[in-house]
Amino acid sequence: MDIVVFLKMVPDVVEELVVADTGKSLDTQFLRMKLNDPDDYSLEEALILKEKYGGTVTVVAMEAAEVDDVLFTALAKGADRIVKIPGDWTGIQAPAIAKVLASYFSSAGRQLGPDTLVLLGSQAIDDLEGEVAPYLSEILGAPYIGVITGISLDAEKKKVSVIKEFAGGLRGEFELPLPCVIGIQAAEKPPRYVPVAKVRSIMKTAKIETVDIAPPEITSGVTIEKMFIPEAAGKAKMIEGEPEQISAQIIDLLKETGILRR
16 A cells, blocks of 8 residues: 655644734744644554555655654654655645645656555645645545545455544545545544654654655635734623523623614
């Protein structure tokens, strides 16, 4: 089984985010990057599949701050190959990202074969609609399904069965032929821990492969006009008292706002 995992770096929202002077992007001077959580789960799911069914796991990421550490960590966890796509990808959006990832196969001399499974996160904090994966599947001409929490393989029939999460706690089981693209929401198990000492040891002996890909001309058609920190208006009103008093206050508020007619 040939498993390809695409990883994405995103801003760490634990840190305070600052809007740049242009007002159209984040200030990257003190911006800390981390691995996108669903992508971390997609790596874990790939490693679980490798342990169950055999095959190889290739991890690919576009160049970004801290990405080398993430790639070496993937290798320490059990990936077979780690690949970086060099370049300045600042501000690149979903359609162009998908084009770059699709170009990896041709640029690296690889084939999207009958046993190829492509995994990536279902969404990211800067891609809440999860657009990259379906764009990628369209370019590759392979079927796609997202928000997946479990995968099983039928190697003989060259297909996979997946568990998809729906709103309201519902789940569904689907079958897809290989090759296919799958957006992972969560793995069967939490991402495994790997000691820092093992990662450092890997850094001394392993090398990150690189594949050069020219920036695509494709654009998203979306232009950011303004980016800003939401204003803390302090307009919340706490209602206290007995249930009858609270209900009366709520009715008065609804009347004041025009939701209820007096």
